[in-house]
Amino acid sequence: MSKRKPLIAGNWKLNKNIVETRALASEIVAGLDPDASNLVDAMIIPTFTSLGSAQEIIGDKTVKLGAQDISQYESGAYTGEINAEMLREIGVEWVLVGHSERREIFKEDDLVIKAKLEQALSSGLKVVLCCGESLETREAGKTDEWVAGQINSALEEIESISNLQGDYSSNMAIAYEPIWAIGTGKTCESTEANRVIKLIRETVAKKLGDTQAEQIRILYGGSVKPTTIEEQMAQSDIDGALVGGASLKSQDFLKIILGACPAKV
Numbered sequence: 025m026s027k028r029k030p031l032i033a034g035n036w037k038l039n040k041n042i043v044e045t046r047a048l049a050s051e052i053v054a055g056l057d058p059d060a061s062n063l064v065d066a067m068i069i070p071t072f073t074s075l076g077s078a079q080e081i082i083g084d085k086t087v088k089l090g091a092q093d094i095s096q097y098e099s100g101a102y103t104g105e106i107n108a109e110m111l112r113e114i115g116v117e118w119v120l121v122g123h124s125e126r127r128e129i130f131k132e133d134d135l136v137i138k139a140k141l142e143q144a145l146s147s148g149l150k151v152v153l154c155c156g157e158s159l160e161t162r163e164a165g166k167t168d169e170w171v172a173g174q175i176n177s178a179l180e181e182i183e184s185i186s187n188l189q190g191d192y193s194s195n196m197a198i199a200y201e202p203i204w205a206i207g208t209g210k211t212c213e214s215t216e217a218n219r220v221i222k223l224i225r226e227t228v229a230k231k232l233g234d235t236q237a238e239q240i241r242i243l244y245g246g247s248v249k250p251t252t253i254e255e256q257m258a259q260s261d262i263d264g265a266l267v268g269g270a271s272l273k274s275q276d277f278l279k280i281i282l283g284a285c286p287a288k289v
């Protein structure tokens with residue numbers, strides 16, 4: 025079991041309009057024991073247009089609020105983009121960067137992801153940086169070098185973000201999400217997920233030092249369910265979960281949050 029405070033984040037993807045967001049967020053807030061926030065950080069990540077409504081419901085921050093994306097640009101002639109200041113203005117604290125759906129479907133490459141990470145962190149948003157290999161990469165035996173490459177690339181010039189003052193671990197979490205496990209119902213074996221997450225921690229240590237690497241939370245994502253979370257959280261280096269499908273049902277998401285609490289509340 026990890027010694028870091030667990031983080032359970034629900035990525036709602038392109039689901040839930042404002043009315044549905046209000047309902048789901050209300051059920052999550054109502055179902056969460058107020059004491060649970062001492063033991064586990066819970067976060068919801070709705071669509072842009074639902075963020076304001078979600079914020080009104082979660083208000084006191086027992087549940088944290090994240091956005092699914094951010095512009096790589098600060099401001100200007102970039103039609104359709106949303107910047108960090110706009111997200112912070114409506115109460116967003118966290119943002120996902122580098123999700124495999126952004127990488128694969130929207131063709132975001134390592135340079136775009138690095139620019140988004142820098143935009144977010146330098147503007148005071150916290151980041152869940154996602155990484156993970158395709159089935160093809162795994163079958164070719166290249167998982168480790170692929171994942172380490174994604175992390176090295178994203179963190180390349182992170183020292184130049186001066187407002188962080190070297191405190192990367194409270195401003196950032198990493199999510200290891202094997203692409204073949206996302207939305208497929210096929211969860212990665214917990215021991216294998218833990219092995220790759222350890223490798224990610226070693227990669228972070230080489231870049232940011234042992235102390236930051238020990239403190240940074242590294243989550244697992246990919247078909248996490250109420251029935252898988254306890255085994256995942258029993259691993260030494262899995263510090264939480266990035267949950268897609270199962271975060272759209274309040275009862276399942278609440279069970280996952282409860283399953284991640286070190287001592288059940």
Ligand code: PGA
Binds near residue numbers: 035208247266267269
């Ligand atoms: P899933 O999605 O839990 O539906 O597999 C995870 C994710 O994409 O973050």
